[in-house]
Amino acid sequence: MTQTLNRIQTSDVIPDSTSVVIIGGGIVGVSAALTLAERNIPVVLLEKGHIACEQSSRNLGWIRKxxxxxxxxPLAMAADELWKNMPERLGQSVGYQQSGILFLADTHEQLEVHDNWLKSVESLDLDSRLLSKDDIERRVPGSERPWAGAIFTxxxxxxxxxxxVPAMANAAIAKGATIIQNTSVRAVNxxxxxxxGVYTEAGEIKCEHVILAGGAWSRRFLGNMGVSLPTLPVVCTALRTTPVDGPSDIAVGASNFSFRKHRNGGYIVTQRGALKAPITLDHxxxxHQYLEALKYQRSFLRVSFGKEFFSDLCLKRRWKSTQKPPFEKVRIHNPPTVTSLNNEAMANLRAAYPIFNNVDIEEAWAGVIDITPDSNPIIDCLDTVSGMTLATGFSGHGFxxxxAAGQLAADLAMGTTPLIDPKPYKFSRL
Ligand SMILES: Cc1cc2nc3c(=O)[nH]c(=O)nc-3n(C[C@H](O)[C@H](O)[C@H](O)COP(=O)(O)OP(=O)(O)OC[C@H]3O[C@@H](n4cnc5c(N)ncnc54)[C@H](O)[C@@H]3O)c2cc1C
Structure with a gap:
């Protein structure tokens, strides 16, 4: 969680019954709750920590196609429309700006990867295009690195x-949703x-539908139901700088750093070319289900074996509804910041854009992301338990x-016309 996360006041009264229970108060669960409340469907969202306490407050805030x-x-395009309308829908700003995203290429081979992606999405008529060195200098001036080109959307x-997410949660409450924090769902009845119904740590709630939007905990929750959800945890680390008159409003990614302007005038920076992967039993x-993905992404991973393996091993994989589940023991997943990666990111950024020599690090944090074998989420009804819908496994790009993902999950749960074709997100593909 970044220090600046807006906290919200919610109910602590557990109702006897509702139509839909949502497990998890990240962006996906909260968006589903907002959608259902707007449709006058009784909904209760339970969050074991507080709203957006895990990935949904720790991310970089990039909204990209x-x-x-x-x-x-198509899901990202639907989300663009929802983001655009968010201030009107919520009655307040969420800092949304269509300021563009640009990925820099060091080599012609890297540029070719972007060109191949452009060709693969030609049918969608996106506004993405390749940029020359001069175009880059015009849009993101002041670089000392000889870029081969870039892709820009x-x-x-x-x-x-x-x-x-706090603003979305407040709007959901105003529209009739019940949101309860510091209360875990232990099991589905x-x-x-x-x-x-569901068993919470504070009592039972009868319901007809459950949406599981539990982020990195969904695998363990479903495991307790005898369902194997293939997601693996990886740690992503980030920092925010002190204010600076930086090169651009555009969010920029290079092979070994990324930056985007924060509304306080600083920049959010990460080591784009590296993620920490502490081995756990799940790995x-x-x-083996990730071998195909590893062919292309192995160089991104800083694999380590250490205390995370043993602390994870101590967390239960099976529990009864009367017992404390692992996610009450680790109420908020708060991995330590990976200072070495943040330092690498700053060194690479400063070498490429010397203007960043003038900044200090104001805040740093890390978060655990939940990665599926094909890096796409699962948004689907569970075959084996009628009334249960999954919306999880967002693989580091679900903010x-x-x-749109929350709205799609709400559509599937209630059997209404889905926002987009849900086929790419079927559980059975994995
Ligand atoms: C450092 C970092 C940078 C990122 N950058 C970007 C980015 O720029 N753009 C982007 O699109 N994505 C980004 N992501 C990924 C993005 O943050 C996630 O994909 C997205 O937030 C996932 O939302 P979620 O609702 O599925 O999960 P979460 O936000 O993790 O929410 C799940 C919630 O469920 C709760 N929960 C779990 N189990 C239970 C239970 N049994 N009972 C009650 N509550 C429960 C948890 O406490 C948690 O709050 C980044 C992630 C990280 C960590």
């Missing part, structure tokens, strides 16, 4: 995570193969699509 898989772009953008159990 660029470099997404072709199948994943003017209609991509950003929002402020610390504002967005079923009757004749159908959802009949050993299902790592941007979050508003």
């Amino acid at each position: 660029t470099s997404r898989h072709l199948d994943d772009i 003017p209609s991509d953008g950003r929002a402020e995570p610390h504002m967005a 079923t009757s004749a193969g159908r959802v009949s 050993l159990l299902i790592g 941007g699509t979050g508003p």
Whole structure:
């Protein structure tokens, strides 16, 4: 969680019954709650920590179509429309700006990857295009690195995570949703193969539908139900600088750093070319499902074996509804900041854009992301338990699509016409 996360006041009264229970108060669960409340469907969202306490407040705030898989772009396009309308829908700003996203290429080979992506999405008529060195200098001036070119999408953008999800949650409450914080859902109750309620740590709630939007905890929650969800945890680390008259409003990614302007005048920076992957039992159990992805992404991972393996091993994989589940023991997943990666990011950024020699680090944090084997989420009804819908596994890029993903999950749960074709997000593909 970044220090600036807006905290909200919610109810602590557990109702006896509702129509839909949502597990998880990240952007996906909150967006589903907002959608359902707007449709006058009784909904209760339970969050074991506080709203947006895990990934949804720790992300960089990038909202992009660029470099997404072709199948994943309709969801991102639907999300763009929802982000645009968000101030009107919520009655307040969430810092959304369509200020563009630009990925720099060091070599012609890297530029060719962008060109191939452009060709693969030609049918969608996006505003993405390649930029020459001169175009780059015009849009993001002051670089000392000899770029080969870049890809630029003017209609991509950003929002402020610390504002967005709390504002969406407040609007959901105003429209009739019940949101309860500091209360975990321990298990789903079923009757004749159908959802009949949930057991929370504060008592039972009867309901007909459950949406599981539990982020990195969804695998363990479903594991306790005998369902194997293939997601693996990886740690992403980030920092915010002191204010600076920086090179651009555009969010910029290079091979070994990224930056985007924060509304306080500083920049949010990350080491784009590296993620920390502390080995856990799950990596050993299902790592083989990621071999195809590893062919291309192995160089991104800083794999380590250490205390995370043993602390994870101590967390239960099976529990009864009367017992404390692992996510009450780790109420908020708060991995330590990876200072070495942040220092690398700043050194690479300063070498490329010397203007950043004038800044200090104001804040640093890390978050655990939940990665599926094909890096696309699962938004689907669970075959084995009627009434249960999954919206999880957003693989490090679910903030941007979050508003649309939550709405799609609400559509699927209630059997209404889906926002977009949900086929790319079926569980069975994995
Ligand atoms: C450092 C970092 C940078 C990122 N940058 C970007 C970016 O720029 N753009 C982008 O699109 N994405 C980005 N992401 C990814 C993005 O943040 C996530 O994909 C997105 O927030 C996922 O939302 P979620 O609602 O699925 O999960 P989460 O935000 O993790 O929410 C899940 C919630 O469920 C709660 N929960 C779990 N189990 C239970 C239970 N049993 N009972 C009650 N509550 C429960 C958890 O406490 C948690 O709050 C980044 C992530 C990180 C960590």
